[in-house]
Amino acid sequence: MNKAIGNRKTLSDRIFGFAILALSILIFVIILYPLWFIVIASISNSNLVNLGQVKFWPKDIRFYGYQQIIEDTRIWRGYLNTLIYVLAGTALNMVVTMPAAYALSRRGFKARNKVMFYFVFTMFFSGGLVPTYMTISSLNLISTKTILIIFVAVNTYNLIIARTFIENSIPEDLYEAAILDGCSHFAYFTKVVVPLSKAVNSVLVLYYAVYHWNDYFNALVYNSKQENAPLQIVLREILLLNQAFASGNGGVQGGYGQSSADQVKYAVIIVSTLPILCVYPFVQKYFEKGVMIGAVKG
Amino acid sequence: MGSKNQTATANKSLGFRTKKYFEHNWQLWLMLLPAMLYILVFCYVPMYGIQLAFREYSFQTGITGGKWVGLKYFRQYFESPMFFSTLKNTFVISFWSIVVGFPAPIILAMIINQLRNKRWKKTVQTTVYIPYFISTVVMVSMINVMFANGSGVVGNFLKALHLVAADTNILGKESAFVPLYVLTGVWQAMGWNSIIYIAALSSVDTQLYDACKIDGANRWQTMLHIDFPAIVPTIMILLIMNMGNILNVGFDKVYLMQNSLNLGISQVISTYVYSVGVKSSQFSFGAAVGLFNTVINFFFLVVTNWISRRSTGTGLM
Numbered sequence: 001m002n003k004a005i006g007n008r009k010t011l012s013d014r015i016f017g018f019a020i021l022a023l024s025i026l027i028f029v030i031i032l033y034p035l036w037f038i039v040i041a042s043i044s045n046s047n048l049v050n051l052g053q054v055k056f057w058p059k060d061i062r063f064y065g066y067q068q069i070i071e072d073t074r075i076w077r078g079y080l081n082t083l084i085y086v087l088a089g090t091a092l093n094m095v096v097t098m099p100a101a102y103a104l105s106r107r108g109f110k111a112r113n114k115v116m117f118y119f120v121f122t123m124f125f126s127g128g129l130v131p132t133y134m135t136i137s138s139l140n141l142i143s144t145k146t147i148l149i150i151f152v153a154v155n156t157y158n159l160i161i162a163r164t165f166i167e168n169s170i171p172e173d174l175y176e177a178a179i180l181d182g183c184s185h186f187a188y189f190t191k192v193v194v195p196l197s198k199a200v201n202s203v204l205v206l207y208y209a210v211y212h213w214n215d216y217f218n219a220l221v222y223n224s225k226q227e228n229a230p231l232q233i234v235l236r237e238i239l240l241l242n243q244a245f246a247s248g249n250g251g252v253q254g255g256y257g258q259s260s261a262d263q264v265k266y267a268v269i270i271v272s273t274l275p276i277l278c279v280y281p282f283v284q285k286y287f288e289k290g291v292m293i294g295a296v297k298g
Numbered sequence: 299m300g301s302k303n304q305t306a307t308a309n310k311s312l313g314f315r316t317k318k319y320f321e322h323n324w325q326l327w328l329m330l331l332p333a334m335l336y337i338l339v340f341c342y343v344p345m346y347g348i349q350l351a352f353r354e355y356s357f358q359t360g361i362t363g364g365k366w367v368g369l370k371y372f373r374q375y376f377e378s379p380m381f382f383s384t385l386k387n388t389f390v391i392s393f394w395s396i397v398v399g400f401p402a403p404i405i406l407a408m409i410i411n412q413l414r415n416k417r418w419k420k421t422v423q424t425t426v427y428i429p430y431f432i433s434t435v436v437m438v439s440m441i442n443v444m445f446a447n448g449s450g451v452v453g454n455f456l457k458a459l460h461l462v463a464a465d466t467n468i469l470g471k472e473s474a475f476v477p478l479y480v481l482t483g484v485w486q487a488m489g490w491n492s493i494i495y496i497a498a499l500s501s502v503d504t505q506l507y508d509a510c511k512i513d514g515a516n517r518w519q520t521m522l523h524i525d526f527p528a529i530v531p532t533i534m535i536l537l538i539m540n541m542g543n544i545l546n547v548g549f550d551k552v553y554l555m556q557n558s559l560n561l562g563i564s565q566v567i568s569t570y571v572y573s574v575g576v577k578s579s580q581f582s583f584g585a586a587v588g589l590f591n592t593v594i595n596f597f598f599l600v601v602t603n604w605i606s607r608r609s610t611g612t613g614l615m
Contacts, residue, residue, distance in 0.1 A: 016517045020412045024422050027406065031426050031485065034444060037451055041443075050449040096336060099329035109326055115334070122337055125596055127344025128588030129568075130575040135344045151340070154333045185325040214433035217550055221576060232435045239439035240554060265443065269436050276431045284424060291493045 042066070042266035050262065065267030075268070077227070078234035081145075085230055086212040088149045093208040094201070096154045101162030102189050107172075119156045129221070136222055143225045151218050152211070158204050161290065165200035166193060203290035206283055213276060235272055239265055351586035364582070371586035380570060388566040391547050394480045396540050402488045404533060407495035408525060412517065423496070426489025438554040441482055445469055470559035479555060494536070498529045534606075541602045567591045 041049045045060035104112050141147040178188045216232035353364035375381050413419040444452040445468045456462040468474045510520045549568040556564045575584015
């Protein structure tokens with residue numbers, strides 16, 4: 001049987017297979033090359049980089065950019081702030097989202113459709129930026145660490161993912177048995193639902209953590225204090241607003257100063273993106289799973 | 299549910315049952331409380347604050363104390379030259395984002411699905427997801443470096459291929475803004491958005507492929523007549539969701555890509571709201587522009603939802 005099919009491999013199929021392979025290689029290169037270029041540019045002589053002589057391999061290797069970063073306090077303070085926002089923010093997200101998702105997953109809970117509408121409505125209609133800003137301002141939360149931790153404490157989309165998971169993946173029999181034994185919702189939630197929701201928990205932790213890690217909008221709008229600035233804001237200052245590096249450059253003149261500033265940029269990109277890229281291969285399957293769970297709703 | 303309650307409480311009194319019901323619901327409400335409270339304060343209170351758009355804002359009286367001015371700020375926006383230009387820019391950017399950005403992950407998923415070598419397939423998949431995790435700030439600075447006039451590698455490569463005129467300053471040219479925004483967006487999100495299609499493709503019944511082979515179809519025909527129809531429902535749902543967001547251009551990337559040379563094409567409604575409403579403290583005017591944007595989006599969503607209900611029987615609401 002197999003042999004028969006193998007023999008039928010026609011010329012057109014060979015061409016097709018070859019074209020697909022060629023296209024996949026092209027896409028692979030297009031995706032990977034910019035990332036690879038940043039890596040080699042961060043350790044090459046930046047004059048050669050600017051002249052376009054660094055293309056595929058690093059040339060005249062030096063670590064000037066990384067040295068500058070180690071000495072720069074802004075980046076480390078940004079890192080520390082981001083770490084606080086990611087850890088505290090994600091913890092708060094989970095503590096708020098999971099119990100609410102559980103309550104909304106109870107089929108016997110009569111108000112659940114109305115409460116769901118209460119959440120879903122905010123996905124489609126909002127007060128807008130200015131009224132939100134005014135609200136936060138009247139709570140005296142502008143330029144505090146608190147607002148950057150609690151902002152978007154619950155994301156409605158993630159809430160739906162969690163609710164769908166609990167509803168579909170945790171057998172209803174368990175609930176009935178637990179209720180018969182006189183188990184309360186609290187006990188059932190903590191002893192049965194949470195341990196059985198590892199998959200969706202990890203998906204949500206990742207979604208929320210990446211959101212906090214990459215967030216710069218909230219910090220841009222709701223915070224103006226330098227000491228609260230997360231990493232992304234610091235990156236924007238260094239990478240996009242071209243603010244000179246605190247140490248070094250002061251006495252360096254002209255072209256050399258600019259080119260070393262460029263090398264710092266490449267290094268900053270690496271240092272700020274590396275943590276996520278290191279974690280990524282280990283969590284990739286959870287991200288894929290998250291997309292699947294979310295798609296059930298659509 | 300009914301039968302469950304019957305078996306569970308068949309020989310218990312009505313009073314006990316009622317008591318038990320409230321006991322349970324009280325706990326559910328408590329579990330909902332933090333989330334509902336958050337939504338109340340940060341979503342519904344700002345909605346109440348929308349009235350700011352119809353009032354004169356003053357620092358003494360706060361949001362609700364100013365005097366009513368009716369549609370003054372809306373008129374101010376509609377009559378300003380910024381109205382047409384922000385609306386047009388927003389529309390053009392989202393239009394091209396959908397036209398180019400929507401088919402890309404579908405094509406990618408079909409290519410990945412056709413790869414026969416397992417290890418290479420896995421490698422390609424892992425690689426194309428990576429750019430999604432790059433933050434917008436880093437993404438935009440990568441664009442600035444790669445397309446910089448003179449030293450940008452990718453810019454120079456395109457110039458060498460004569461895809462771009464040799465004397466173009468890609469980052470400073472208005473006509474280059476939209477292609478740059480859209481294509482780098484494809485680079486970043488294509489892989490991530492393909493996940494859902496790859497999943498849909500992997501659930502195609504393998505008997506169909508065998509039947510195709512026996513009928514003498516080649517791989518290209520199989521892809522066209524088996525694979526593609528299999529993902530059409532997924533495509534439709536995602537297309538509707540995308541259409542509903544047509545005037546919802548993300549603030550982050552546009553704002554960061556703005557510079558004095560491309561502002562004519564890169565000032566969209568959301569960045570305009572930020573620059574007039576928050577940065578220059580014209581709170582009432584900013585609220586009015588923001589409300590206009592929200593209402594248009596809401597309208598688009600309701601219309602696309604209605605069309606999808608009529609044509610496919612499924613909707614979001």
